[in-house]
Amino acid sequence: MSTADVWHYLLLGLWTTLRLSLASMGVALALGTLIGVLRVSPVPPLRWFAAGYVEFFRDIPLLPVLVFVYSGLPKAGIRLPTSFDSAVAGLGVYTAAFVAEVVRAGLQSVHKGQIEAALSLGMSFFQMIRLVVLPQAFRMMIPPLGTVFIALVKNTSIASAIAVEELLYQAEFVIGRTFADWPMLIAFLLYLVITVPLSGLVNFLERRLRILF
Amino acid sequence: MQVQERPWQTLVGVGIVLLLLPLAFHMKAARFAPFLELSTWRFLFLGLLLTLEASVIAILGSIPLALFFALARHSGPFWLRYPVIVLVEGIRALPLLGLMFYLFLRLSALGRALGLAAVTRPDAAVIVALWLYTGAVNGEALRAAILSLPRGQWEAARSLGLTYGQAMRLVILPQAFRRALPPLVAQFATLVKDTSLGAIIGFIELYRRGVIIFQGERNPMETLYVVSVIYFFINYALGRLVDILERRLGFRRG
Numbered sequence: 001m002s003t004a005d006v007w008h009y010l011l012l013g014l015w016t017t018l019r020l021s022l023a024s025m026g027v028a029l030a031l032g033t034l035i036g037v038l039r040v041s042p043v044p045p046l047r048w049f050a051a052g053y054v055e056f057f058r059d060i061p062l063l064p065v066l067v068f069v070y071s072g073l074p075k076a077g078i079r080l081p082t083s084f085d086s087a088v089a090g091l092g093v094y095t096a097a098f099v100a101e102v103v104r105a106g107l108q109s110v111h112k113g114q115i116e117a118a119l120s121l122g123m124s125f126f127q128m129i130r131l132v133v134l135p136q137a138f139r140m141m142i143p144p145l146g147t148v149f150i151a152l153v154k155n156t157s158i159a160s161a162i163a164v165e166e167l168l169y170q171a172e173f174v175i176g177r178t179f180a181d182w183p184m185l186i187a188f189l190l191y192l193v194i195t196v197p198l199s200g201l202v203n204f205l206e207r208r209l210r211i212l213f
Numbered sequence: 214m215q216v217q218e219r220p221w222q223t224l225v226g227v228g229i230v231l232l233l234l235p236l237a238f239h240m241k242a243a244r245f246a247p248f249l250e251l252s253t254w255r256f257l258f259l260g261l262l263l264t265l266e267a268s269v270i271a272i273l274g275s276i277p278l279a280l281f282f283a284l285a286r287h288s289g290p291f292w293l294r295y296p297v298i299v300l301v302e303g304i305r306a307l308p309l310l311g312l313m314f315y316l317f318l319r320l321s322a323l324g325r326a327l328g329l330a331a332v333t334r335p336d337a338a339v340i341v342a343l344w345l346y347t348g349a350v351n352g353e354a355l356r357a358a359i360l361s362l363p364r365g366q367w368e369a370a371r372s373l374g375l376t377y378g379q380a381m382r383l384v385i386l387p388q389a390f391r392r393a394l395p396p397l398v399a400q401f402a403t404l405v406k407d408t409s410l411g412a413i414i415g416f417i418e419l420y421r422r423g424v425i426i427f428q429g430e431r432n433p434m435e436t437l438y439v440v441s442v443i444y445f446f447i448n449y450a451l452g453r454l455v456d457i458l459e460r461r462l463g464f465r466r467g
Contacts, residue, residue, distance in 0.1 A: 044222075045229070051218040052226020059402070059448035060441045061409040064420055068441075071427075072434035076238040150306075157308035161413050168311050175318070184315045188307055195306040 001177045010183060013170030014190045020087055020156045020166055021194075025149055027092025032099025037129050039104045050100065057097035062158050066090040070162040087159035095152050102144040106137035143209060146202035150195050157191075167191065220453070227445070234438060244432035248439055253426065260422035261443065267336070267411065267418065268404040271343035272397070275351050278344065280386075282352030287359055288377070304349040310410045313342040317414045339411035343404055350400055351393070358392035359385060395458045402451040406444065419443065 038050035057065070069090040070083060080086045110133045118128040160169035171187035218226070234240070247253045285297040304312070317338035324332030331337060362385060370380035412421035423440035427433040 047218065048222045048226035049229045050226065051223040052228065052230045055223050055449065055452075056227050056230050056445055059406075059452065060444045061406040061420065063409045063412065064423070064437045064441050064444075067424070068434060068437045072437060073238065075432075075434055076240075078238070154306075154308040157310045158410065158413075160310070168308065168314070171311070172314065181315065181318045184311065184318070188311060188315070191308060191311065192303065192306055196302070199306065 001174065006174050006178065006183050006186070009170045009174050010167065010186055010190060013165060013167035013187070016084070016165055016170075017153070017156050017167040017191075018194070020084065020091070020159060020164065021149070021153045023088045024091035024095060024156070025152055027088060028095035028099045028148075028152070029145075031092060031096035033103050033134075035096060035100035036103025036107065037126075039100065040107050040129075042125055054097045054100050057094050058101075062090070062094050062155055063161060065094050066158060066162050069093075083159075083163045086162060087156070087164045090162075091152065091155060091159070095148060095155070098148045098151070099145065102141050102148060103137070105144070106141035107133055109140045110136050139209065143202050143206040146198060146205065150198050150202070153194055153198070154191070227449075231442065238434055240435050240438065241432075244430070244435040245439070247426060247430050247432070247436070256426070257419060257422055257440070257443070260417065260419040263416070264405060264408045264418040264420075267340050267343060267408050267416070268401060270340055271347050271404055272401045274340075274344045275347035275400075276397075278348030279351035279355050282348060283355040283359060284381075286352070287356055288381075301349045301352055304345055305353070309342060309346050309407055310413065312346060313338055313410055313414055316342050335411060335415040338414060339408065339416045343407060346407075347400055347404060350403075351397060354396040354400070355389060355393045358389040361392060362388055391462055394462065395455050398451060398455050398458060402448045402455075405447055405451070409444075 035050045035053055038046045039054070041047055041050075066087060069080070070086040073080070073086075080089060107129070114132055114136065115128060118132040123131065156164075156166055157168040159166055160172065163169070165173075167187050167190060171184050174183045175181060282297055282301050285293045286301065289297065317335060320338050320341065321333040324330065324334075324337070366384055366388065367380060370384040371377075375383065408416075408418055409420035411418055412424065415421075417425075420440055423436050427436035430436065
């Protein structure tokens with residue numbers, strides 16, 4: 001295996017890591033927003049369920065969740081087409097708990113008068129959330145969501161355990177073939193290329209928002 | 214929109230989640246049979262001890278490392294400060310599993326060269342990776358705690374004639390450690406979860422023992438469910454401890 005081959009595999013892995021991160025973040029945003037909204041809903045059992053969902057997934061490791069989806073769900077007759085899909089489902093469900101916390105904090109940051117005004121205009125709870133609160137809460141949520149996304153990018157490496165051919169998987173594969181360990185250092189560099197600019201961006205946005213509010 | 218749930222409400226919610234999971238995925242009562250036997254629990258318990266052992270070593274070991282990182286970055290000379298910044302930020306920006314895997318490669322090579330069997334084992338790589346990672350995270354927590362102290366503390370200490378080192382040691386650090394205690398406990402909960410990554414390189418801790426059970430019993434859903442609930446209880450308790458510490462030490466909104 002030549003140096004060019006090593007780079008070829010690692011860059012393939014980087015591409016899969018990026019796709020996996022974005023797809024999982026999509027699932028996590030959709031599910032997490034729903035759960036975050038349920039946390040402030042007027043129906044107590046729904047609030048409790050949402051709080052329980054967040055507490056449960058924040059207190060358990062990601063690895064059993066991924067393996068549950070990958071090895072467990074087929075036993076229940078649920079077969080996802082590829083291990084990539086299993087990883088998206090597992091990472092999405094897990095990260096949704098962290099997104100939900102951000103969404104809840106964002107919703108709570110909106111001034112009470114806004115909610116009273118929306119409700120007194122005759123909006124329903126979900127209209128009020130969707131049309132009045134979420135648009136205002138969203139800007140407060142961007143930096144912490146960035147932090148969640150960075151953690152998600154790092155967590156995608158755990159998908160190598162369920163045979164998703166992402167960056168860490170490819171690095172291990174290449175090392176198994178070449179018996180050299182420098183490819184892992186290149187893989188580290190590629191992770192840093194994603195995470196370092198992202199955390200710089202998060203810091204920048206945090207400073208900007210602090211000035212704006 | 215005041216929605217701080219009470220602990221019992223959150224626990225009811227967790228109960229709902231734990232009830233919905235078996236229903237949604239048609240888990241079979243018969244497949245929980247291994248958990249009626251004491252030997253299964255003993256097997257898991259020994260794994261849990263390994264998980265806690267690795268976590269305790271990493272968190273205790275991380276304290277001096279965190280102190281070094283925080284002081285070097287806060288007030289070290291430039292030739293120490295910049296390498297430490299790069300190291301701390303680098304460690305925090307990398308996936309822990311990658312770090313573990315790399316350290317496993319390097320340490321097993323080192324252990325073979327030195328003829329030390331203990332260093333070649335996955336346990337060593339897991340603990341060193343967790344130690345470095347936690348040291349970097351706690352170093353930042355401690356530095357944040359130092360920076361969060363009011364300026365008056367420094368000024369009062371210096372105007373009493375204490376040197377910089379005395380002020381740091383006698384006035385600033387004791388207060389900073391107090392402030393850094395809740396994040397330290399929270400970091401311990403993270404460690405308990407992160408130790409499961411060691412399973413991938415062959416550390417036979419709690420999660421890996423669950424895998425061994427389900428590969429024999431062919432009940433991955435049921436076993437992973439039980440293992441996850443064990444993790445949940447430990448970390449839920451640690452989370453409440455963090456709440457108590459934050460309230461006791463008096464830096465919480467409510």
